[in-house]
Amino acid sequence: MKALVYTQPGEMQFLDRPMPEAAPGEVVLKIEAVGICGSDMHAWHGHDPRRRPGLVLGHEFVGSIVASGAPAFALGTRWTGNPLIVCGHCEYCVQGRNNLCANRTMVGMTRPGAYAEFMSIPAASLIAMPQGLDARAAALTEPAATAWHALNLTLRALVRPLHECRVLVIGGGAIGMLSALLLRHLGSADRLTLAELNPLRREAVARHAGCATVDPRATPLAESSFDVVIDAVGAKATRTQALVAIKPGGVVMHVGLQDWASEIDMRKLTLAEVTLLGTYTYTTADLRATVDALARGAFGDLLWVEERALVDGQQAFVDLDQGRCASAKVLLRP
């Protein structure tokens, strides 16, 4: 089979790879579509020590079963999946918080990912979906579930209902866009502002999520002006912006993780009683709820998603890296 292999920083090649086999309890999927994630970009830059050259990346997939080592999973059926492979018996798994599984591994990191014609995966990681669900919606399940999980954690921390809150989303990439779409679905579009540097992305967010957008370099974010700030970038500069823009008593949700180290204004955090939350991926329950939401159209028509052929994957990474993509999400089709 053909696969897009990460060969060295800045380079992917379309190479022959052995056809995966269905080990007991696993299935082989014929991949229909697979998304490019910020974490894949990070790996392609050579910035992720866990993802080394020779690896097939890609973990936002939809596909149909062509070989099954799990009797309940029939050939020809279509599935999306949880790229986190969890143990099912640790403290966190039994609590239903399997995103924190102490023994987790991951598709496209500790085993070959979905930038390929075929991929094997444990059947327990598959997420059922309506069989007729559009491949583009299905492949968006994983990033949409990331926004879903983050927003659920945020809602739990709010003192007042969401519709009373002014909300700022920092970053118009996939997670920022999907968060904005979800907030619109929850009735918050008229109290929502999204900050983004790239004018192409600002325009796409304004058009599809129907919210205000701002270039934070041209118009600095007003101090203490938002009840909720969702940082979908997670850079040193955006964390600072988030802490400046949050109102006393507000909630800052940190979703992105572009760089790790930074100083936090602990004085404001303390004296303004700000709640600062972290979030990591999604639980199986989040993924199932997100499939349902996508099937019901909660995230809109998804026309902002761009599709390209898997064979042209290297160029897609280059274009994303150079800010030439208006679309916050590129799907590759094998």
Ligand SMILES: [Zn+2]
């Ligand atoms: Zn992802």
Ligand SMILES: [Zn+2]
């Ligand atoms: Zn576990």
